[in-house]
Amino acid sequence: MRKIKIFFLSIVFVLVIISFYFINKYNCLLNSQINKISEFQVTKISGKGKVYKDSAMTVPIYVKNMKYTREFTLISDSKTSFEFFFSNTCFIALPNSKISYRPKIKECYLQEGEFYWNKQIGKEKIEVLVLSSQNIMTLSNSGRVKITDNSLKVWNYSGSLNLFYKNETYNLRSNQLLVFRKNQRAEKYGILSFPEYISPEKKILFIEKLGDSIVRFKWKSVMGASNYLFRLYSSNLKEEVLYEKTIRDNKIAIDFLKFEDLKEFFWQVFPYDKERKIEGCPSVIGNIKITARLIDKKLALRPPKLYIDSLSVSGNVVLIKGDADVNSQLFVNDEPVSIDSDGKFFYSLFFKSVGKKLIVFRLISPSEVETIIEKGVIIFEE
Secondary structure, three states, rough: HHHHHHHHHHHHHHHHHHHHHHHHHHHHHHHHHHHHHEEEEEEEEOOOOEEEEOOOOOEEEEOOOOOOOOOOOEEOOOOOOOEEOOOOEEEEEOOOOOEEEOOOEEEEEEEEEEEEEOOOOOOOOEEEOOOEEEEEEEEEOOEEEEOOEEEEEEEEOOOEEEEEOOEEEEEEEOEEEEEOOOOOOOEEOOOOOOOOOOOOEEEEEEOOOOOOOOOEEEEOOOOOOEEEEEEEEOOOOOOOOEEEEEEEOOOOEEEHHOOOOOOEEEEEEEEEEEOOOOOOOOOOOOOEEEEEEOHHHHHHHOOOEEEEEEEEOOOOOEEEEEEEEEOOOEEEOOOEEOOOOOOOEEEEEEEEOOOEEEEEEEEEEOOOOOOEEEEEEOOOOO
């Protein structure tokens, strides 16, 4: 009996050793495979188009069978963004972007298009080539670069960035923009920081009755920002801007019944310098999902309700009181007017001259449907 136990234990011991051997071998093999592709890897391609690996754009690539052992070039079409990792840095390449990669020397070359980057781990020095092999950019923690035939623009969102460009070295701190235009000197601008505390960061819509499809977006105001650029995308790769609007306030309402057949949306907001047309640092990306639509889209396309209760003229001042749809945006003679939570608004309008004056009230619903009312008043000389 004792011999049987010893024999049984010996077999178990041998099996354990064999198991450890194969597990260790498998892990070594897995790690070696990961190491082979960890320097560069395409991880995602947006669904509406393709990314090609030839200049003629005839040979599309696929994430699952992409090979990284030889030098290659990737070109996205006008509908397609793609995500790739290079040296622990995540890049999003927008449509019409072109890159090359040389695995033997671990060289990533951004040739054309627009790219966002964000370092994932570590503080190691990571370099990419921009426009030509002589231009070297040492990446910061996060930023953006736009490469066209006539200009090069580099937004530095976070950390320190160094660019060796046309035999000159440029250093960027956080919240700075560097612009090179054809046959012009380099220009450097300060940009506004990113909006914090966006709401909703994630939201699921079940559209059962009128109003369920309206989403009220908010974010913390950025010091110094007089305008914001709001963008709604079809995916988190930003390949298609479904809606874009420049607004003064730090909030906006949108009716999602206006969009056809889409079930998921992504949104982002940038502080915006309207005079110089410069975008600041973007917020994080928010996500909206629609689970069901049970009402008729035509209901959302009705003009919003607007009532002018009173117009009181006192000298060159007109005092206005009224009621409006609380989810809509009101403009009086093209100036934005706030609507309170009960739908009431009060506004004072000043005129510099006497005579008959026209006041135009324009109310825009979250579905972009307008109600326009015109009222005339006479300003008398006191």
